[in-house]
Amino acid sequence: MTQQAHSTILAALAHPGRPCLTSSFQAECVALTHMLVQHAPEIPVLFLDTGYHFPEVYAYRDEIARRLNLRVLNLQPRLTVREQESQFGILYQSAPDRCCALRKVEPLFAALADYDVWFTALRREQSPTRANLQVEEEFRLPAGKMLRKISPLAHWTARDVWGYLRKHDLPALPLYDQGYSSIGCAPCTRLPDDPGNPRSGRWGGKKLECGIHIEAR
Numbered sequence: 018m019t020q021q022a023h024s025t026i027l028a029a030l031a032h033p034g035r036p037c038l039t040s041s042f043q044a045e046c047v048a049l050t051h052m053l054v055q056h057a058p059e060i061p062v063l064f065l066d067t068g069y070h071f072p073e074v075y076a077y078r079d080e081i082a083r084r085l086n087l088r089v090l091n092l093q094p095r096l097t098v099r100e101q102e103s104q105f106g107i108l109y110q111s112a113p114d115r116c117c118a119l120r121k122v123e124p125l126f127a128a129l130a131d132y133d134v135w136f137t138a139l140r141r142e143q144s145p146t147r148a149n150l151q152v153e154e155e156f157r158l159p160a161g162k163m164l165r166k167i168s169p170l171a172h173w174t175a176r177d178v179w180g181y182l183r184k185h186d187l188p189a190l191p192l193y194d195q196g197y198s199s200i201g202c203a204p205c206t207r208l209p210d211d212p213g214n215p216r217s218g219r220w221g222g223k224k225l226e227c228g229i230h231i232e233a234r
Contacts, residue, residue, distance in 0.1 A: 018177050019052075022169040025152055026056055026136070029167045034133025037061045039125065042078045043200055044189050045138040045170055048181045052169070053136060054085055060136075063128055066091040067120040068098040069109070069202035077190045084187075092124040109204045120202075126158050139168045142175065143199070143215055175215070 040046040040062050053060055082089045108116035141150045156166040192200050196208045198215040211217040
């Protein structure tokens with residue numbers, strides 16, 4: 018599995034265009050990042066700094082960035098948390114789709130316009146919404162630009178991911194030790210309701226995706 022992922026990475030990097038990687042610093046993200054920087058040490062690592070993350074996520078992001086010498090670009094929304102809550106109230110409670118759109122989708126899609134190849138750590142096993150994930154796909158941004166979206170770990174299982182971290186002595190986000198299986202913004206993340214669905218603890222079970230992996234129509 019690891020060799021196949023490396024081959025996918027090398028093939029994608031061989032094409033012309035600027036590559037980037039998005040990372041939430043969950044286990045599969047760190048595994049993919051570790052592989053990618055072996056071939057592209059300067060690749061930009063895009064992190065969506067929503068302002069709502071667990072403190073452990075920020076500390077872990079900084080630890081991994083130091084360990085792997087990463088070029089992390091923290092993408093922030095137009096509005097601070099205070100500004101958004103002042104104008105619209107607590108959107109993660111009243112309108113979670115809108116909150117994700119403002120704090121994740123808009124800043125990411127704006128940043129992706131500067132790149133041509135987008136690496137993600139998505140896996141088919143993560144969610145029913147990702148069951149048909151392809152290793153390579155075309156992805157259209159709202160402004161019309163097309164990206165090559167590469168998911169080298171599409172076929173990996175959780176066992177593959179954790180085995181990779183152990184093999185390479187990579188620490189995991191401490192929140193996993195508390196039972197979390199998919200970790201996003203703190204107000205919208207809880208322990209999984211369904212052991213068979215790692216993302217069932219996201220958004221109170223109301224949805225499974227924030228929108229950044231949904232192509233513009």
